Amino acid sequence: MGEIKEEVRSHYAELAEQMGGPAGCCTSTDDVCFADYSGAGLGELGLTSAHSLGCGNPTLLAQLEPGDVVLDLGSGGGLDVLLSARRVYPGGHAYGVDMTDEMLALANRNREKAAVENATFLKGTIESVPLPDGTVDVVISNCVINLAEDKGVVLKEAFRVLKPGGRLAVADMVEIETLVPAVKSALAAWAGCIAGTIPVEDYRRLLLEAGFEEPQIEVHDTHSLPEQEGKIGSTYIRAHKPLTGADPS
Ligand SMILES: C[S@@+](CC[C@H](N)C(=O)[O-])C[C@H]1O[C@@H](n2cnc3c(N)ncnc32)[C@H](O)[C@@H]1O
Numbered sequence: 001m002g003e004i005k006e007e008v009r010s011h012y013a014e015l016a017e018q019m020g021g022p023a024g025c026c027t028s029t030d031d032v033c034f035a036d037y038s039g040a041g042l043g044e045l046g047l048t049s050a051h052s053l054g055c056g057n058p059t060l061l062a063q064l065e066p067g068d069v070v071l072d073l074g075s076g077g078g079l080d081v082l083l084s085a086r087r088v089y090p091g092g093h094a095y096g097v098d099m100t101d102e103m104l105a106l107a108n109r110n111r112e113k114a115a116v117e118n119a120t121f122l123k124g125t126i127e128s129v130p131l132p133d134g135t136v137d138v139v140i141s142n143c144v145i146n147l148a149e150d151k152g153v154v155l156k157e158a159f160r161v162l163k164p165g166g167r168l169a170v171a172d173m174v175e176i177e178t179l180v181p182a183v184k185s186a187l188a189a190w191a192g193c194i195a196g197t198i199p200v201e202d203y204r205r206l207l208l209e210a211g212f213e214e215p216q217i218e219v220h221d222t223h224s225l226p227e228q229e230g231k232i233g234s235t236y237i238r239a240h241k242p243l244t245g246a247d248p249s
Pocket residue numbers: 005008009012013025051052053054055073074075076077078079080097098099100103124125126127141142143144147148
């Protein structure tokens with residue numbers, strides 16, 4: 001495991017112990033972490049938005065239907081998977097993939113507490129998803145793709161597992177104004193969803209290179225780092241896999 005990935009893993013292993021409290025992906029930039037779960041029915045699952053380490057609510061974007069198969073990249077404590085599982089019931093299933101054992105254990109505890117049966121948490125990386133090609137209707141993710149060193153590989157994996165016509169609905173952080181080198185090279189800033197951010201145009205290019213069509217990237221809030229170190233923003237990202245056509249690889 002590379003240095004960045006190990007820093008991310010150990011950071012989230014520690015946070016798994018504190019979940020439900022005031023810990024977050026973007027603890028230093030809470031004002032851009034719009035995890036808006038009002039009206040989502042979290043109470044029925046025995047959860048609150050404090051169980052989210054995300055920067056949005058991708059289940060709002062995804063227009064899930066009963067029968068859909070959903071995959072959450074970097075599922076953390078499982079909140080988005082459990083909400084999705086309820087929306088795709090009956091007939092559908094929600095998968096979460098995460099590399100951190102402590103997060104998987106927390107997600108499974110939350111699943112049991114919520115008594116959700118159509119959800120499965122898989123151990124794996126978002127760069128190499130343990131699901132077959134063309135089996136997923138909707139890929140969601142909440143503040144995780146920025147943590148990957150190679151976002152292109154992650155987007156290609158999302159494309160691979162999607163069925164033709166499948167959708168991507170992601171909340172993520174992006175770089176709005178160039179981050180200074182000291183921030184870019186700080187491991188803690190990487191694990192905190194800052195240093196790994198990329199500009200919107202780079203995100204759009206990587207989506208197109210992965211094969212996605214009609215990428216839409218909506219920045220819904222921005223946050224300036226102290227002392228003019230740069231600016232980041234919370235975004236909602238949508239795209240879809242063509243119904244037919246060549247695999248870009
Ligand atoms: C910022 S938290 C977000 C968790 C969840 N999506 C939420 O909204 O609460 C990031 C999660 O992604 C996982 N993660 C980060 N990089 C990963 C990777 N390359 N492969 C698999 N999981 C990863 C971490 O273990 C952690 O649980």
